[in-house]
Structures are given as structure tokens and as C-alpha cells.
Amino acid sequence: MLDIRYIRDNTEAVQQSIARRGLVLDVEELLTVDATRRRLIAEIEAVQGSRNTIAAQGKTTKPSNEQISQGKELKSQHEALELELNNTLAHYNDLLSEVPNIIAEGTPDGDEESNQEIDKWGKTELGFEPKDHLEISKLYNLYDFEAGAKVSGSKFYFTRHKAVKLWQAIQLATQEIVEAAGFELISVPHLVTTEVAAGTGFLPKGEENQNYLDKEQGLVLIATSEIPITGLHSNEVLELGSAIKYAGISPCYRLEAGSYGKFSKGLYRTHQFDKLEMYVFCKADQSAATLQAILKIERQICEQFEIPYRVVRIAAGDLSAPAYEKYDVEYYSPVDQRYRELTSCSNCTDYQARNLNIRYRDDDGKLAFAHTLNGTAVVSSRMPIAILENHQTADGRVILPKPIAKYYGSDEL
RNA sequence: GGAGAGGUGGCCGAGUGGUUGAAGGCGCUGCUCUCGAAAAGCAGUAUCCGCCUUAGGCGGAUCGAGGGUUCGAAUCCCUCCCUCUCCGCCA
Numbered sequence: 001m002l003d004i005r006y007i008r009d010n011t012e013a014v015q016q017s018i019a020r021r022g023l024v025l026d027v028e029e030l031l032t033v034d035a036t037r038r039r040l041i042a043e044i045e046a047v048q049g050s051r052n053t054i055a056a057q058g059k060t061t062k063p064s065n066e067q068i069s070q071g072k073e074l075k076s077q078h079e080a081l082e083l084e085l086n087n088t089l090a091h092y093n094d095l096l097s098e099v100p101n102i103i104a105e106g107t108p109d110g111d112e113e114s115n116q117e118i119d120k121w122g123k124t125e126l127g128f129e130p131k132d133h134l135e136i137s138k139l140y141n142l143y144d145f146e147a148g149a150k151v152s153g154s155k156f157y158f159t160r161h162k163a164v165k166l167w168q169a170i171q172l173a174t175q176e177i178v179e180a181a182g183f184e185l186i187s188v189p190h191l192v193t194t195e196v197a198a199g200t201g202f203l204p205k206g207e208e209n210q211n212y213l214d215k216e217q218g219l220v221l222i223a224t225s226e227i228p229i230t231g232l233h234s235n236e237v238l239e240l241g242s243a244i245k246y247a248g249i250s251p252c253y254r255l256e257a258g259s260y261g262k263f264s265k266g267l268y269r270t271h272q273f274d275k276l277e278m279y280v281f282c283k284a285d286q287s288a289a290t291l292q293a294i295l296k297i298e299r300q301i302c303e304q305f306e307i308p309y310r311v312v313r314i315a316a317g318d319l320s321a322p323a324y325e326k327y328d329v330e331y332y333s334p335v336d337q338r339y340r341e342l343t344s345c346s347n348c349t350d351y352q353a354r355n356l357n358i359r360y361r362d363d364d365g366k367l368a369f370a371h372t373l374n375g376t377a378v379v380s381s382r383m384p385i386a387i388l389e390n391h392q393t394a395d396g397r398v399i400l401p402k403p404i405a406k407y408y409g410s411d412e413l
Numbered sequence: 414g415g416a417g418a419g420g421u422g423g424c425c426g427a428g429u430g431g432u433u434g435a436a437g438g439c440g441c442u443g444c445u446c447u448c449g450a451a452a453a454g455c456a457g458u459a460u461c462c463g464c465c466u467u468a469g470g471c472g473g474a475u476c477g478a479g480g481g482u483u484c485g486a487a488u489c490c491c492u493c494c495c496u497c498u499c500c501g502c503c504a
Contacts, residue, residue: 041463045473052473055485059431063484071484367460 001354002099004034017102020316022111030095037092040085047078101351103316104325111317115328121299122308124332128394132335133385134266137163139396140413142384143267155256155264155271159380162413167274167380169400169407170387174276174301174378175247176403181297183247183278188228190250191219196231199356201322210255221253226374229279234356238370243282243290247377250275267381268340274380280373283360284350287371291325291347294375298329298343301378306401307386308332310339314346322348331386342382345375388413 007014011027018025051074054067063071108116137143142163148156159167175185194213197220202211212221222228225248238244252275256264267273278297282290295311302309314326326346330339350369353359362368391399398413405411 038463041473045463048473051484056432058485063431068484073484075484 001097001351002101003350003354004096007031007096007099008034013102014099017100017316020103020107020109021100021319021321022317023100025098026095027099030092030099033088033092033095037085037088040081040088044078044081044085047074047081050074051078100319100321101324101349103319104347106313107319107325108313108315109317110315112315114315115318116313116315118311118313118327120308120310121303122306122332124308124334124337126334126390126392130334130389130392131396132265133388136388136392136396136398137266140398142166142388145266152271155269157267157270163384165408166384166387166400166404166413169404169409170305170378170383171249171274171276171380172407173304173403177297177301177304178247178276178278178377181245181293183245186225186229186246186248188222188225188232188248188250190222190253192222192228192231194218194220196220196234197222197227199234200227200230200352201355202227210257212253212255222250223254224248224252224275224374225250225277226279229277230352230356230358230372233281233358233370236358237367238281238358238360240281240283240360240370243280243286246279248275248277248279250277252379267385270381276377276379278345278373278375278377281353281358281360281370282373283362284368284371287347287349287373288325290371290373291327291345294345294373295327295329297377298345298375302329302331302342304401304403305383305387307342307383307390309342312339314344320346322346322351324349324351331382331390333386333389335389340382342386343376343379346373348372348374 002014007027008031011031015027018027051071054063054071054074057063057067108114131139134143140162141160144158144160145156147158179185191214197211202220202223211223214220220227228250229246229248233244251272253272254270256269256271278294280290280294299309299311309329309331312328312330314323314328319326323346326344328341328344331342332338333340349371352372353369358370358372359367360370387400387404388398391401393399400408400411400413402411
């Protein structure tokens with residue numbers, strides 16, 4: 001969430017961010033509720049002050065009947081005000097949590113279509129009619145969607161022999177790159193409490209829930225390791241002399257509700273996949289540079305795996321609520337001769353940290369909210385697609401790039 | 414799953430209804446002493462929220478979390494969470 005004081009002092013900037021994201025939100029209503037909230041707090045504190053005065057007198061002398069009845073009166077006043085405050089607070093929190101982060105300078109206007117290409121890398125010509133990843137999968141018996149559907153429903157799949165080894169090799173090769181960049185590998189719980197899920201902003205109150213939720217146990221299957229990692233440091237004051245950098249490894253479970261209309265062939269969009277995720281906690285003045293560093297690693301991964309890609313800056317209307325600035329790295333699909341999302345990275349500034357109360361001491365010794373950033377290192381669904389489609393040969397073989405071949409144990413699938 | 418013990422400030426630890434935001438100790442910061450350091454002494458040492466404000470001040474909240482009893486709760490009652498020990502079960 002945003003700082004309410006910031007919203008009060010920069011109402012116009014906040015309204016602009018909302019409008020540019022294509023959202024409709026009444027900031028004036030929030031400010032009205034906030035004023036009511038503060039009025040009630042002041043009234044409650046005044047009543048409580050009087051109660052405390054009476055109670056303090058009782059410490060030295062036995063309270064008189066008059067004091068006791070006065071105390072009773074104040075107590076009931078306090079209860080009534082408290083009830084009113086709680087109602088106000090519920091409304092206030094609802095409104096406040098809906099306000100998205102502000103938007104970085106240089107963010108293009110418009111929605112998804114306005115995402116702005118920054119640059120491209122790599123050769124895109126194969127020189128023959130390419131097979132798509134599903135055809136290659138059939139050829140080598142890699143991914144079994146029918147079997148997945150049989151036991152779990154559509155968009156689930158079994159990963160078989162060579163594909164298992166391929167993913168493990170991709171993962172190890174990626175770990176090597178990410179560890180060299182100073183990220184600590186961390187494996188996380190795959191289930192988190194609803195509080196943590198809500199705190200990280202992954203459990204919206206509306207109908208758009210994308211998470212598997214066990215109401216009885218109060219646990220949510222994680223959609224990304226970002227959720228337990230942010231939860232890990234909630235309510236902490238971090239030592240951020242140097243940034244804390246995690247490479248979270250976990251499966252990701254997603255409902256993908258309402259995604260059928262979008263491109264979602266085969267492995268591209270599934271209910272379950274594995275991911276290696278970069279996640280950084282840093283000081284406020286470091287987050288802009290850190291985002292570029294994460295983006296550089298994502299480029300490096302593509303380049304080492306010899307995947308043609310382009311980098312795209314995400315437009316205001318396509319930004320998620322916590323994101324201040326975001327880039328996507330898109331792999332080239334020789335099958336349909338276009339770029340598709342492979343990885344992405346965003347700077348959430350202090351938006352997430354404020355929700356979870358993650359702070360650090362700045363150079364003046366004052367407490368400040370940490371900045372958080374996240375970036376995909378590699379995903380078990382999309383990277384194999386990119387590898388299979390880009391590294392196939394005219395005669396149906398798949399030649400593996402060197403860093404992957406090293407762990408796969410062979411330079412050919 | 415069963416039985417028991419416990420959760421107090423950065424840490425240890427006292428405290429079972431009335432100046433207890435919380436003794437004492439450790440740590441930390443500043444000062445004194447010293448050529449310097451150590452030791453010793455003195456002083457200080459939380460966070461969040463609201464209000465007034467230039468600094469600063471005033472008020473409120475916080476003893477695992479949430480409810481309750483009471484004029485008054487760290488202290489009493491209820492619910493929940495977590496940690497530890499023992500037993501059981503088990504990859």
C-alpha cells in the first residue's frame with residue numbers, strides 16, 4: 001500500500017497514477033474516510049486520557065463512588081467510539097489497499113499494446129519450417145497433457161524423462177549465473193497462510209483470485225516464491241548495508257482463471273510449473289539501479305542459452321498494482337515469428353514492504369521501508385519452449401546450448 | 414495425536430489487579446577520567462499512531478495475537494498461534 005500521508009500531500013500524483021493504469025478509484029472518498037478516522041482517533045484518545053487520569057488516582061487512594069461511576073461513563077463512551085472507529089477502519093483499509101503504487105518516470109502511457117520495445121538480441125532465422133514445442137514434445141515424449149488431464153484436469157501435465165533432465169539442466173545452469181551475481185538460493189514453503197498471501201498482495205478480495213486456497217486449513221498454494229520470501233522478513237528491521245538477494249526456488253500454482261482467451265498453448269500457460277525467482281530487498285536509493293541489474297541478469301540468461309529476445313518496457317496500463325517500474329524479456333518464437341513473454345522484473349519500491357512492515361535503518365539511523373524487487377530467472381514451462389523451438393534442426397533434432405549441455409550430460413536432446 | 418512447561422524491551426531477566434513503558438543486568442551511544450585504550454563513574458538508550466509545531470512538545474497505544482472481566486490488567490478469564498521437553502505415529 002501507499003503511505004496515507006503521501007496520498008494526502010500528493011493527491012494529484014496519486015490520481016494520475018490511477019488514471020494512467022486505467023483504474024477507477026475515488027481518492028477523495030479515501031481522504032474523507034481518513035479525516036473521519038483521524039477525528040475518531042482524537043476523540044478516543046481524549047476519553048482514554050480521562051480514564052487514565054482516574055485510574056492513576058486509584059493508585060494512591062481508594063477510588064470514590066463518584067470516580068467509579070465517572071469511570072463507567074467514560075468506559076461506555078469509549079466503547080461506542082471504538083465501534084465507530086472499527087467500522088471506519090474497515091472501510092479505510094479497503095479503500096487504501098486498492099490504491100496502486102505510483103508510476104516511474106518514463107513509463108509509456110496506454111495498456112499492453114503500448115509496451116515499448118527497448119532493444120532486440122539474437123538471430124531469428126532458422127532457414128526451415130520449424131516445429132512448435134508440442135510437435136517436438138510428441139517426437140520425444142516430453143510433456144504428457146492427456147495424462148495430466150486424466151489425474152488433475154486440463155492444463156496439468158506430466159513431465160517425462162528427457163524433459164525432466166532438460167529442466168534440471170536448465171535450472172542448474174541458471175543457478176550458476178544467478179549465484180555468480182550474488183543471489184542466495186532459497187527453497188521455500190509451498191503453502192502459506194492467508195495472512196501472508198494477503199499481505200503480499202496476492203489474495204485480492206475481488207473475484208480475480210488466482211490462487212489455490214484451502215479454506216479449512218487457511219492455507220494458500222503459492223503462485224510464486226515471492227510470496228513466502230516477502231513473508232519471511234515481515235515485521236523485521238533488516239540490515240541492508242548490502243542488499244539482501246534471494247534466488248527462490250519453488251513450484252508455482254496458478255488458477256489461471258479466465259485466461260483461456262489469451263495465448264495459452266501447451267506449456268505456455270499451465271496450472272503448475274517450477275520457477276527460479278530473483279528477489280531483492282534494498283535501500284530506497286538503490287532500487288532503480290538494482291532493477292537494471294536484475295534485467296541484465298535476465299538478458300545474460302537468454303544470451304547464454306542462445307535465445308533470441310527483446311526487452312520491453314511495460315506501459316502504465318499493464319502494470320500490476322505494486323509495480324512502480326517493470327520490464328519483460330520476451331523470447332522469439334520462430335514458429336509464429338513473434339516475441340512472447342519469457343521473464344519479467346519489477347521494482348515495487350516500498351509498496352509491498354509497507355504492507356508487511358519490512359524496514360531498515362537509513363544513513364541517519366531512521367527507520368524506513370525497504371524497497372523490494374523481483375525478477376524471473378527461469379521458468380520450467382517457458383524456457384523449455386524457447387529452447388526446443390529455437391534450437392531445433394531441420395532434421396528434428398534439438399541441439400542444446402553449452403551451459404545447458406554441461407549439466408544435461410550431452411549436447412543433444 | 415497425548416501430557417507438561419513457557420512466550421515480558423536489541424538480549425538476559427524481575428514482576429499475580431493501582432505512578433510498571435515496565436526493576437536489575439548485558440549490550441549500545443554520549444560525556445568525565447586517560448597520551449590513548451581498558452576499567453570506573455555519570456547520562457541516555459523502543460516502536461507505531463494522532464494533534465500542535467521550526468527545533469520540539471503534548472496525548473494515545475504496545476509485555477505472543479485476539480476477545481472478555483474491572484473505575485483500573487503484563488498481572489484474572491476465554492479463544493487462537495508459536496517454542497521447548499516427554500510419549501505416540503511416521504517419510
